[in-house]
Amino acid sequence: MHAITIHATIIYMINRLLDFLNASPVNFLAAKNIACELEKAGYRHFDPREALGKVQAGDKFYVTKNDSSVYAFHIGHKSLAEAGFRMICAHCDSPTFRIKPNAEILCEGGIVKLNTEVYGGPIMSTWFDRPLTIAGRVIGKGKDELNPKTLLLHVKRPLMQISNLAIHFNREVNNGVKLSKQKDMLPILGIITGELEKGNLLMNVICGELAIKPDDILDFDLYLADATPACTFGVHDEFISSGRLDDLSMCFAGLEALLGTQKADVTKVLAIFDNEETGSQTKQGAGSPFLAGMLKRIALAQGGSEEAFYQAFERAFMISADNAHAWHPNYSEKYDPTNHPVLGGGPVIKFNAAQKYASDAVSAAVFSEICRKAGVPSQRFVNHSDVAGGSTLGNILASSIPLRGVDMGNAILAMHSCRETGSVADHTYTVKAFKEFYK
Secondary structure, eight states: OHHHHHHHHHHHHHHHHHHHHHHOSSHHHHHHHHHHHHHHTTOEEOOTTSOOOOOOTTOEEEEEETTTEEEEEEOOSSOHHHHOEEEEEEEOOOSEEEEEEEEEEEOGGGEEEEEEEEESOOOGGGGBTSOEEEEEEEEEEEEETTEEEEEEEEOOSOOBBBOOOOGGGOTTGGGOOOOOTTTTTOOEEEEOOSGGGTTTHHHHHHHHHHTOOGGGEEEEEEEEEEOSOOEEESTTSOEEEETTHHHHHHHHHHHHHHHTSOOOSSEEEEEEESOGGGTSOSTTSTTSSHHHHHHHHHHHHTTOOHHHHHHHHHHOEEEEEOOEEOOOTTOGGGBOSSOOOOTTSOOEEEEOTTSSSOOOHHHHHHHHHHHHHHTOOOEEEEBOTTSOOOOOHHHHHHTTSOOEEEEEEOEEBSTTSSSEEEEHHHHHHHHHHHHHHHO
């Protein structure tokens, strides 16, 4: 009975993750869905333009920035100055293609393709020959020019496709082809059926989905997204296949842990940033002073001083949660010979001698102990010394908030592909570790 209960719990947890992935094709929708879950759990929305007022133990609230980043706070019984805070941070953006202004390009036969630009660093070839859709935000007229209205868009059907050139016209395609971002990566939207559709095909879709008129639209931030639902696969359904596992799976694990733990002595913080894939240097990214400003406001609202704000940093701990590279059975030579995490092996602590990750021996020891107490395994990742690696949130955030912290994530395959592969077991392990951290 106990094993059946555990199995049912895991299935429920993974189905919630899949639902979240399917409902969050872009950063704006991910932020909205996270905010909705927070609201259901009793977190109130705070408008940072207003005064924060007095903050008391047990208060739960969240703020958003740019419709694409979310910061949740559950105030502990001890003040920030006395106990610091425990923070999990992740990012909600993923590599994709942004639709440019004046995007429609009319081609022979009435075929319309869309002009796009690359966002982040996608594996471009993985976007070919698969059903795609569009999602993002549309900006409409508001009460005045400084306060336009934001409408979120998610077309929930296959709408377009980036088609490969037939092998008959490119016999070298299987030997490696250099792709042009401007020429090769433009999706086919449809075929116009009359004069009124010329130049209006995309706008007709937007207006039809949102039930608005073209004259009401001022601008948009729209992106391509895979239209195929997330799923599990493998003989035992042990793998997860989806776009945007990097880093929505970590966002959702942090959310599950935050909502799954009760009141604590230490203040709990969940920070979901945007624009990690393009460097984080935006008002809604990890390089922004926005989060530091919110923490300072909380410290002052607890009756503390600016000194209390700095004391809080010295007593705080951060988990920077961004997925790691799983060992690939076809490319073992690309990995460090002694530090290559595997799918299903537990959360991965990431190290880099050039300080691209925040982890050091102290913070790694802290997180390892958290995993041990939670009853989950942990792994280590270091790049092969001849293979350059990427960077993530930890050190960027630490440049504005000097925190002790660790960079970690779940091991996945095909990072930045249109569809990545993760592990069911690793997701459950990470949620357990995050809950232990927040206790």
